[in-house]
Amino acid sequence: MESLSPNIFVSDMDATIGFYKILGFETVTTVPEDGSNLVWAMMTNNAVTIMFQTMESLGDDLPAISRTDGGSLLLYISLKNIHDYFDKIKDQVTVLKGLETTFYGATEFSILDNNNYVITFAEHGS
Numbered sequence: 568m569e570s571l572s573p574n575i576f577v578s579d580m581d582a583t584i585g586f587y588k589i590l591g592f593e594t595v596t597t598v599p600e601d602g603s604n605l606v607w608a609m610m611t612n613n614a615v616t617i618m619f620q621t622m623e624s625l626g627d628d629l630p631a632i633s634r635t636d637g638g639s640l641l642l643y644i645s646l647k648n649i650h651d652y653f654d655k656i657k658d659q660v661t662v663l664k665g666l667e668t669t670f671y672g673a674t675e676f677s678i679l680d681n682n683n684y685v686i687t688f689a690e691h692g693s
Contacts, residue, residue: 572609574618576625577682578636580605583619586681589659591652592617615644637683649674649690 577583584594584605592610599605606624610617622634646652653666653676663685664677677687 570616572616572618573640573642574620575638575682575684576622576632576634577619578622579681580608580619580621582681584608584610586660587617587619589656590686617642640684641677642684642686644686644688646688646690649676649688652688 587610588594590612592612592615595609595611595616597605597609598607605621607618607620610619625632625634650666656678661679662676663679664675664687666674666676668674673689673691675687675689677685680686
């Protein structure tokens with residue numbers, strides 16, 4: 568295995584791209600490429616890649632995938648300078664759990680994205 572890039576199903580592609588830009592992600596590629604009526608997008612922030620796809624574009628494929636916002640998963644993103652990053656985004660997002668040091672020594676905080684997915688950011692050994 569070489570990498571993991573989650574493909575997250577969303578209701579509003581434009582709102583999702585806007586939200587993840589707040590987190591420092593950049594759009595790498597979209598379908599369609601001209602940026603109109605997007606059904607899929609890939610965004611990156613350094614070594615982290617996330618793909619987004621509209622629920623409508625899924626059609627009847629993969630019926631096991633829920634067609635509701637949010638999900639029973641948590642995206643766990645490691646980064647450096649977590650205090651600076653938290654200060655940069657905290658007033659623009661819904662913070663579920665503020666900065667804290669865990670029993671395993673990581674500094675973490677958790678937010679809710681605009682599609683009701685939970686993202687935990689962590690710095691290890693800080």
